[in-house]
Amino acid sequence: MVGGMRSHPRFDFRRVDALRDQAQDRAGYFAADEARDRVVCGRSLACARPTRLAECGAHDPTPSPYAVLDDLLGGLEFDEHSRLLDVGCGTGRVLAYYVAAGLPGRAVGVELDLDLAVVAAAWSVRYPQLSVHAGNVLDLPLADFTHLYLFNPFDTAVLEHLLDKLHAEAVHPVMLVHMSDNGETYSYWGRVGWRLLREGSIQQVSTAAATFDIYDAPQHYSIWLFEPGHGGRSGS
Numbered sequence: 001m002v003g004g005m006r007s008h009p010r011f012d013f014r015r016v017d018a019l020r021d022q023a024q025d026r027a028g029y030f031a032a033d034e035a036r037d038r039v040v041c042g043r044s045l046a047c048a049r050p051t052r053l054a055e056c057g058a059h060d061p062t063p064s065p066y067a068v069l070d071d072l073l074g075g076l077e078f079d080e081h082s083r084l085l086d087v088g089c090g091t092g093r094v095l096a097y098y099v100a101a102g103l104p105g106r107a108v109g110v111e112l113d114l115d116l117a118v119v120a121a122a123w124s125v126r127y128p129q130l131s132v133h134a135g136n137v138l139d140l141p142l143a144d145f146t147h148l149y150l151f152n153p154f155d156t157a158v159l160e161h162l163l164d165k166l167h168a169e170a171v172h173p174v175m176l177v178h179m180s181d182n183g184e185t186y187s188y189w190g191r192v193g194w195r196l197l198r199e200g201s202i203q204q205v206s207t208a209a210a211t212f213d214i215y216d217a218p219q220h221y222s223i224w225l226f227e228p229g230h231g232g233r234s235g236s
């Protein structure tokens with residue numbers, strides 16, 4: 001279960017926090033997240049339509065709730081050299097969290113759906129620590145990144161390609177957070193250089209008013225440290 005949310009003093013979230021505290025159900029909670037979007041981005045980042053790119057293995061462009069991001073990313077170490085890649089950034093909720101929480105370093109979003117990438121690029125241009133690439137993460141050089149975040153972006157076959165690519169290109173240790181319906185930890189086990197740091201599942205949130213489900217089914221997450229420099233793809 002997730003709860004609170006850290007915030008940078010440059011933003012006034014008092015009205016947003018009050019909305020979230022009063023939320024008694026998923027709709028009210030997501031409305032508070034959209035209010036937080038408006039403070040940071042000047043627009044809502046909600047996106048209810050299904051993906052148009054299922055034939056490429058892409059999943060629906062559902063944004064991560066802020067409190068989930070705070071639970072999964074807020075406890076990780078970031079400094080001015082950190083480079084976070086949100087793999088499949090949609091309209092940019094993770095980038096909005098990054099600036100709202102005042103995390104140091106830079107955050108980059110990559111998004112296959114051009115319409116969504118255009119939205120993320122348009123609002124994020126006001127923050128020099130953010131940038132957005134329209135395209136396939138499998139075409140993006142990965143060597144710069146110290147942190148990767150994946151919230152249910154695509155099918156397992158694409159994930160396997162991404163992990164092979166990271167193995168070939170990473171030069172720094174990489175902290176990777178993955179969350180999806182079934183967690184897909186089977187794609188990580190057996191790969192050399194990977195260490196599981198934390199895992200669990202998220203379905204409920206608590207506000208001052210109530211505790212309720214934000215997902216129809218538990219979302220399983222795992223947080224991994226990948227240390228490059230190992231020879232083969234698998235341990236076998």
Ligand SMILES: C[S@@+](CC[C@H](N)C(=O)[O-])C[C@H]1O[C@@H](n2cnc3c(N)ncnc32)[C@H](O)[C@@H]1O
Binds near residue numbers: 093136
């Ligand atoms: C569930 S959404 C996650 C949105 C965002 N990361 C968040 O947590 O708020 C998954 C996104 O991944 C995108 N995606 C799927 N395959 C991709 C690929 N190969 N390269 C880049 N983005 C991809 C989808 O278009 C979709 O917008």
